[in-house]
Amino acid sequence: MRDTCRGSVALVKVLWSNHVIEEAMWEAEDAMRRDYPWLFAQTYYLALSEVEPHREIQLKRFISKIMFMCTVAKQIYSSNGNVIFDGKIGMWPFISQEPAKRSSKNRRRGELETKPIRSITKEHMRVMLITNVIPTIRAKWPSMFSKDIIIQQDNAKPHIAPNDKEFVDEASKDGFNIQLVQQPPNSPDMNVLDLGFFRSIQALQFQKAAYNVRQLLKAVNLAFKNLNPQSLRFMFITLQACMIEVIKRKVGFDYHIPHMNKTKQAREGTLPDYLSVDKVLVFDSLQHLLTKVSVETIKELVQMIGFQGDVQVTEPQLQVTQGRINMDNNNQTASNT
Incomplete structure (x- = not known):
């Protein structure tokens, strides 16, 4: 009392x-x-x-936890520095509409209310990709660029397989060739969303007080919309820097994320769109891989990473002549939950 x-x-x-x-x-x-x-x-x-x-x-x-599907891509700039494509494709929540079981001051009994889906399954992922992600990519993708697009997803169990029939049928429409690949296991730095994009979104979302699911959804969508495109550009450059550090170490992830003073370089106009990789480093890394995988796998890897030049692979010799690695792959998107 x-x-x-x-x-x-x-x-x-x-x-x-x-x-x-x-x-x-x-x-x-x-x-x-x-x-x-x-x-x-x-x-x-x-x-x-x-x-x-x-x-x-x-x-x-x-407020219960809400899962989101977020899809971003590397930004595309014109020759004079204007943004052609900002890279923000979309962000969609996993929610359902259910009739209210009882009346309250917020709604009457029977009215639809928004509920988060607590357990995400492969079917939820498949529907999200087919009904939201792929149509939005088609609508936003610049027409002057290649329609060969790779979507990287992490290794969470609900994600569908790259050869899922329904996804493949939908991804090959309208001249597009959209493919799924898996993120390297136990490698959060290889995903631009986990590398920093989600933290940037959450920092903006925390500025808006949310007291129910609808307000939270509105705050997250507003944060995604208002996020400075420059932040996404910085994250993709950091992703490339992490890739270079992984190549240097060959085994393990005992490295610190490199700091490059990207804000200062962007202000001075010296920030590169892609980072160069030394040819000797590429040679050493491929030579190391030659002891781990087959020759055919290395040839596929060289083509996948966009190596421009002559590559001759014969066990146990490896020759790389007059070439460079182009890590500025405009046709890659990152998708995660």
Whole structure:
């Protein structure tokens, strides 16, 4: 009980499920009985040696976690530095519309309310790719560039296989050749979204207070829309720098993400769109791979990374002449959840 100038107020101590014991707080008993009557409906008797059972409830203001599918691509600039394609393809939530089971001050019983999908399956991923990602890529992709596009996804179990029939049929329409590839396992730095894009989105989203699912969705979409395209450019350059560090070490990921003063270089107009890789480093790396994989695999790898030049591979010799690695692949997008 708490005595006030207007009388006494009955209080109960509440430990919400998303708080620790030290954060238990006092709440008005009449409000708790009104909002959570089932906590007071049960009567039980305890012996002197018995411990009172622990019951948990979820705070009504708590918003469940929402999963998003985010797809971005490397930006494309004209010869005079203007942005032709900003790289932000889209960001879609995994949600469903369900009729409300009871009336409240926010909606009547039977009205549709937005609910997050708690367990994402391969079918959810397939529908998201076919109904949202692929059509948006077709609509936003600059017509003057190649329609051979690679979507990189991480290795989460819900992701579909690259040879999924429904995806392949949809991805080959209208002259497009959209393919799925898997991110290297245990390599979060190889994904531009995990490398920094999600943190940038979350920093903007935190500036808007959200008290329900709809407000949270609105805040996330607004953060995605308002994110400076320059940030995405910086992240793709950092991704290339991480790739170079991985090539240098050949085995393991014991490196620090390189700092390049990208903001200063962009201000001075000296920031490159792609980073060059020394030919000797390429030679050493391919020579190392020759001891791990077959000759055919190395030839496929050389073609995939966009090597321009003459490559001759014969066991145990490897020759690379008059060539360079072009890491500025405009036809690659990153997709993740």
